[in-house]
Amino acid sequence: MANTSWLIVMLLSITCRESMHCNGFTVDPPVDVVISDVGQLGRLQISWSPPASQVNVTECSQLYQLEYFDTYIDSWSAIRTAKMNYTAQFDLMKDVRVRVYTLLRGPCTNGILIKSSSYTELVQNPPSTGVGTPVQDFVCVYHNMKYVECNWGRSPKLSANSQQHLYFWHRELDQTEECPKYLKASGTRFGCNFTENSLPEFTDINFCVNGSSPEGPLKPAFISLQIQNQVKPGTTEKLHLRKVPEAQLELRWDNPAGKVPAHCLEWEVEHNQEGPDGKIALQQILTDQKSLTLPSIHDTQINCFRVRSKLSKYCANKGFWSGWSPATCQPEKREKAPKPEQSRDIVHVYVFIAFAIIAILVLSLCVGAVLKMRSLRDVKKPDALLANVFARNSVLTVMDA
Ligand SMILES: *[C@@H]1O[C@H](CO)[C@@H](O)[C@H](O)[C@H]1NC(C)=O
Ligand SMILES: *[C@@H]1O[C@H](CO)[C@@H](O)[C@H](O)[C@H]1NC(C)=O
Ligand SMILES: *[C@@H]1O[C@H](CO)[C@@H](O)[C@H](O)[C@H]1NC(C)=O
Ligand SMILES: *[C@@H]1O[C@H](CO)[C@@H](O)[C@H](O)[C@H]1NC(C)=O
Numbered sequence: 303m304a305n306t307s308w309l310i311v312m313l314l315s316i317t318c319r320e321s322m323h324c325n326g327f328t329v330d331p332p333v334d335v336v337i338s339d340v341g342q343l344g345r346l347q348i349s350w351s352p353p354a355s356q357v358n359v360t361e362c363s364q365l366y367q368l369e370y371f372d373t374y375i376d377s378w379s380a381i382r383t384a385k386m387n388y389t390a391q392f393d394l395m396k397d398v399r400v401r402v403y404t405l406l407r408g409p410c411t412n413g414i415l416i417k418s419s420s421y422t423e424l425v426q427n428p429p430s431t432g433v434g435t436p437v438q439d440f441v442c443v444y445h446n447m448k449y450v451e452c453n454w455g456r457s458p459k460l461s462a463n464s465q466q467h468l469y470f471w472h473r474e475l476d477q478t479e480e481c482p483k484y485l486k487a488s489g490t491r492f493g494c495n496f497t498e499n500s501l502p503e504f505t506d507i508n509f510c511v512n513g514s515s516p517e518g519p520l521k522p523a524f525i526s527l528q529i530q531n532q533v534k535p536g537t538t539e540k541l542h543l544r545k546v547p548e549a550q551l552e553l554r555w556d557n558p559a560g561k562v563p564a565h566c567l568e569w570e571v572e573h574n575q576e577g578p579d580g581k582i583a584l585q586q587i588l589t590d591q592k593s594l595t596l597p598s599i600h601d602t603q604i605n606c607f608r609v610r611s612k613l614s615k616y617c618a619n620k621g622f623w624s625g626w627s628p629a630t631c632q633p634e635k636r637e638k639a640p641k642p643e644q645s646r647d648i649v650h651v652y653v654f655i656a657f658a659i660i661a662i663l664v665l666s667l668c669v670g671a672v673l674k675m676r677s678l679r680d681v682k683k684p685d686a687l688l689a690n691v692f693a694r695n696s697v698l699t700v701m702d703a
Pocket of ligand 3: 496
């Protein structure tokens with residue numbers, strides 16, 4: 303019981319420290335909250351002014367607590383600052399919601415931190431202008447950390463004469479820039495190639511896909527991402543597979559060429575085992591090593607391997623799998639030597655075509671011969687018919703008589 307009341311007293315005193323009713327001193331929330339868009343495609347500046355009642359309080363230091371709804375993580379974020387402005391990243395396709403409190407501490411409050419009981423809130427709705435729906439499926443891929451390519455899905459309802467634009471901004475740019483090299487299919491833009499070294503890592507890159515159409519401006523889409531989370535490593539070119547003593551198979555491979563840090567890669571090895579009865583067993587192995595040893599390999603089995611890589615979670619929040627390497631088998635499969643096989647195939651095709659031509663010739667000769675025989679018979683037939691008719695007539699005549 304004593305323990306419980308002690309706890310309540312403690313909780314009350316903690317609450318007191320953060321509120322304003324304890325020593326009768328109150329503080330008002332800030333005024334004139336303004337959200338300004340300086341054209342950085344999602345970075346907004348929030349500014350405010352101190353409450354009128356606090357303008358002359360000099361013996362206390364004034365702080366502000368800004369809370370804003372972060373739509374990227376679907377929760378409120380809070381910061382405390384002595385300044386009267388703050389810049390944060392927002393998704394301009396969603397509501398922008400901010401709340402500001404005043405905090406006071408110093409001799410005027412007996413040294414305890416006092417927070418205004420209420421906040422000043424500002425909610426800004428996304429602009430509802432524009433026709434159609436914003437582009438969907440916007441994906442950026444940082445190919446082997448060499449160049450960035452972004453693609454978007456074209457809205458099926460988009461009219462043929464509309465033109466889409468991609469703009470981007472990051473903190474090294476004074477103002478937005480347009481895509482340096484659009485990717486197009488039959489005249490329609492569907493993506494952008496930023497070519498080499500054009501986007502910085504570890505900073506938000508804000509994109510906007512907007513456009514114009516005969517019906518008016520298209521509804522813009524806003525996307526924000528960091529390119530080190532979009533890496534797709536290069537494809538591993540070659541696997542080294544060899545038999546080692548004690549019936550083991552050893553598989554080794556190298557990092558893809560490029561600037562992806564070697565320690566960042568994790569690998570998926572696909573092991574395809576074909577038994578003498580033709581049964582295939584498929585196995586996927588995840589590893590952070592660049593080699594693999596497999597025990598007890600039977601001579602009657604065919605073992606094939608291929609690998610692909612991805613940035614591990616220690617290096618990036620997410621990423622894309624690389625393409626699969628070519629497969630390597632033990633014992634080597636016939637597909638391993640594609641060139642002779644291919645030329646042999648071509649010889650087969652030629653032989654087949656020659657046979658086909660001869661067959662067609664022979665067939666047409668036969669058909670010709672048959673037709674000729676028929677026509678010869680047809681010439682004879684009228685006589686036979688006539689003979690029949692005469693025969694029948696004569697029969698009839700006989701009957702009449
Ligand atoms: C602040 O102080 C100035 C001069 O000392 C005075 O003119 C003004 O009215 C005061 N403002 C408030 C809100 O009390
Ligand atoms: C932000 O506020 C500080 C003081 O609180 C001021 O010096 C600065 O100029 C403001 N920045 C902008 C961009 O308005
Ligand atoms: C994009 O640019 C890179 C680097 O200049 C180039 O290697 C790549 O082929 C380009 N991609 C397309 C689809 O044009
Ligand atoms: C698209 O956005 C850019 C950057 O904000 C702007 O300069 C341009 O006027 C916009 N275009 C259309 C057609 O809305």
